[in-house]
Ligand SMILES: Nc1ncnc2c1ncn2[C@@H]1O[C@H](COP(=O)(O)OP(=O)(O)OP(=O)(O)O)[C@@H](O)[C@H]1O
């Protein structure tokens with residue numbers, strides 16, 4: 001997939017046409033925080049020549065916007081209205097991940113701990129959620145061949161996906177990985193807050209700890225990063241052979 005593909009959740013911007021030669025296949029991946037969804041799915045999408053959708057980034061951008069607009073996150077109505085007007089553009093190019101709110105590039109800002117600590121409040125707002133789910137379905141449909149990851153992709157956003165995987169890892173592995181990813185800047189308490197406590201809050205909105213019917217479990221606790229990527233790619237290749 002060349003260049004960057006921007007799709008919008010709000011504006012009338014038309015996304016570029018997908019490669020007409022590309023096979024139509026949706027790969028849906030869910031899992032808890034730090035299980036490796038973003039990094040593994042991005043690498044798999046690059047290898048496969050597929051698009052990549054980080055739905056968590058959309059919830060994060062919505063949270064960034066609400067905070068920027070000084071919206072009280074306890075005010076369900078105000079949050080829903082903000083998400084309705086959210087001028088968000090997200091790239092589906094796995095090699096060029098950019099997310100903008102209006103003209104502002106928030107790609108790095110949405111990863112800050114202040115967003116991680118608040119994002120569950122937006123993700124558990126039912127109206128905000130249904131707006132973002134609708135946008136995600138449209139993005140996936142327009143891409144045609146895409147790896148989409150989050151918490152409810154296998155169950156709500158794309159339950160008909162040809163490949164459906166729950167990517168898991170032990171709490172210990174997830175905390176260790178997230179700590180290393182943040183360069184050792186966070187103490188154990190802060191990490192627990194950002195990983196385990198966030199999972200607990202997010203569980204109110206979707207079930208990403210047990211695989212739904214037809215969803216395969218990929219436990220990466222004892223796998224290297226590359227082994228995990230290869231396992232996901234292998235499942236896609238089997239689905240492609242079955243479809244041929
Ligand atoms: N199998 C693995 N072995 C070792 N490290 C891994 C493995 N899978 C992922 N990682 C690393 O773990 C870290 C967390 O992964 P990642 O950010 O992809 O998780 P995530 O599930 O998307 O988390 P979140 O939902 O919180 O965004 C990254 O630094 C990634 O490179």
Ligand SMILES: Nc1ccn([C@H]2C[C@H](O)[C@@H](COP(=O)(O)O)O2)c(=O)n1
Nearest residue numbers: 055056057059119123150151152202
């Ligand atoms: N499909 C999704 C994706 C994400 N969320 C929520 C849960 C997380 O706290 C937050 C950020 O996601 P992350 O970047 O950590 O993957 O968004 C969700 O509810 N549904």
